[in-house]
Amino acid sequence: MSSLQTLQTALAGLLGGARLVDTPLPGTDLRLWLIDAANMDRAFDVDETRRILDEPPYWCFCWASGLVLARWIAEQPARVRGKRVLDFGAGSGVAAIAAARAGAAExxxxxxxxLALAACRANAELNGVQLGFSADFFAEADRYDLIIVADVLYDRANLPLLDHFLTRGREALVADSRVRDFAHPLYSRLAQFEACTWPDLAEPAEFRHVTLYHACRVAPPVAVAVAVAATA
Structure with a gap:
């Protein structure tokens, strides 16, 4: 069974007649397999609601933060060109695909x-790019130039991940629309954009403001590095 067939089967199991459609993303030249918007214009029954809450099919939406990050990468290709990039919490794979299209080395x-990884595979094929895949961030080596992240801070319990990103990559680029008191000594605000999840979920206006944050790993002071080398 292909990745797309796997996704279609999983989605139909959650929402009856729901299906994925080849969907162009606004403001980009990218396309994703996303839930047909017509499936959202009806009331869900009790069983469907329970299944959605238990296993939310987030991989069949392009969330606002992911859309903003993909657009920004397309407009700033030098940020990823020739670099080794890991997309954390990739979901549909939209940011990873944008990075590949912009010339990232890996x-x-x-x-x-x-299912998210299956969505990434299907969407990479749809856009004609090659991606690698990983199910365990912490099993990855510290070898990446850039970690890109979109919409994973919906749960404040995930905030410590901001430090972990810099244990696997020299830089991190985070897009978020949920945390209003974002404060971290290593992360600086780059810009804020407006976008909505696609298909549009009619989310509250506050979740349509997406902020990009950037961080670089702090190198040890030269004197400390020399001292360590001298005692090695």
Whole structure:
């Protein structure tokens, strides 16, 4: 069974007649397999609601933060060109695909959910790019130039990940629309954009403001590095 067939089967199991359609993303030249918007214009029954809450099919939407990050990468290709990039919590793979299209030397889509990785595979094929895949960020070596991240801070319990990103990459680029009191000594605000999840979920206006944050790993002071080398 192909990745797309796997996704279609999983989605139909959650939402009855729901299906994935080849969908152009606004403001980009990218396309993703996303849930047909017509499936959203109806009331869900009790069983469907329960299944959605238990296993949310987030991989069949392009969330606002991912869309903003993909657009920004397309407009700033030098940020990824020639670099080794890992997309953490890749979901549909939109940011990873944008990085590959922008000339990254290597892009790995990383997600715990096997269905998300299947979505990344199907969407990479749809856009004619090659991605690597990983189900375990912490099993990855510290070899990446850039970690890209979109919409993973919806749960404040995930905030410590901001430090972990810099244990696998020299830089991190985070897109978020949920944390209003974002404060981290290593992360600086780059810009804020407006976008909506696609298909549009009619989310509250506050979640349509997406902020990009950038961080670089702090190198040890030269004197400390010399001292360590001298005692090695």
């Amino acid at each position: 892009v790995v889509a990383c997600d715990l959910d096997p």
